[in-house]
Amino acid sequence: MIRFKDVSKRYPTGYDAVNRLSLELERGEMAFLTGHSGAGKSTLLKLIAAIERPTRGQILIDGHNVTNLSRRRIPSLRRKIGLVFQNYQLLHDRSVFDNVALPLVIAGLPPQEIGKRTRAALHKVGLLKREKALPITLSGGEQQRVSIARAVVNRPPILLADEPTGNLDPELSEEIMHLFEQFHQVGVTVLVASHALNLISRFNKRIIRLEHGKLIESNITKRRRAERRAR
């Protein structure tokens, strides 16, 4: 589903955020991206969503080469990707409902359909009762859940999260990770960048480690290895 072929990202200052990275994430797979601060996790995610462009190498998403995707085609790529950031990126002058409904409005769905799906997504993250509230009246965890609801409301095939539990307490963090797992279970390809190693290790998923922009290990869990061998 997501494939990086020898990808490098060098910033104009000469800093190599990502260095000759090759990676493959299969459709419907869930993986965690770990590494120290500045290892290139955010950059990797941004490269997938075409927020940044690689200086070298190729990126393929769902079989399509998006390395040199024209500006006009980027929106259609981003609509296939649900994005969750550490800073929530919510619109503060709109209600929770309007925030979550935004991808559906952009897709041009009829109002009844928008209402249905938005409420379904809010229900999934447990915030149906707060649909009319403004983001500023919500706690950090609630805002993050709104952000997640928005990311999944239009059922994208890919879900990317950059430090989604960064500002949250351990209990809440685990809840959020479980949410991601639930989405994974319905077939979404999930990639979560996170510092929280102890939390990640509780989930039986592939862990991709980055260091200074290079791939150190892409360890597949024992069970997966067995599955792969069996194939």
Add this chain to the structure above:
Amino acid sequence: MVRGAILSRTPLTVRLHAHGRDHARTLISSLGRLYRAPVSSTMTTAVIGIALALPGGLYLLLANLQAVAGGWQSSARISLFLELDTPPQSVKALGSRLRRHEDVTDVQIISAKQALHEFRANSGFGGALNALPENPLPPVLVVSPALSSSQTKQTSALVAELKELPEVDLAQLDMQWLERVHAMMDIARRGVTVIALLLGLAVLLIVGNTIRLDIQNRREEIEVVKLIGATDAFIRRPFLYGGMWYGLLGGLLAWLLIGAAMLLMAGPAQHLALLYDSKHQLLGPGFKGTFLILSIGAALGLAGSWLAVRRHLSAIEPR
């Protein structure tokens, strides 16, 4: 085909509905935005209104002057002095023929006898005339040209045409000073056009600047929406409609200002008309003028915001 957010697999009617919905929603929400910032919206609208009212009012003034001058034009007369020995039947026949001419509204026939009678009555030369053996005066046809406005060229053409008639000895146009009036009005019209163009440019720049500021203020929102995969067209729309609303409301204000000016001038104008024995009524913008000012306002607003959007929207990308 339609490279938009709307899935290319959906049928055309569904896509059109979706587009229509989005346009309607954006049209109303952009007006709502103006409403929610009343002070700044009012100020911008006021500037646009004044900028549009000035050329609008001047054009209207010109139109009124033109109508008045046209009234003068209609009192222009062409006097056709016919050959001395033209028989009365021929005079009458020519008169009827000319009445049917497309550029002629009326022909007044003054036979040689009538001319003599008038001359005797009005000139005081009565005694001298008795000494003459024959009537020295020719029959005269006074032709009223049917001209709608300032076409002095048409009048001259008509005079030239009538001069060529075999029965006509001399053709004379009574109002040559009218040409001078029309020449002055042409200059005035040019001047007003220049003013209109400059003010139109001003409106463009004002709206452009306002929308630019709006874009800056909504920077974060634009970044987020781009992140979610909104097309440029989707993001542009509210700003374009906002600009159009500014222009439209500005045009409406201009219309009101012109109306107010007309009310103020109605009294003195009527007084002047009375002094000139004119039946002229002060001309307003009318249906056509109103439509023009509103649509030009909207078009300028749209154009102004289009310029701002083109320059500044693409600079904002998610980080």
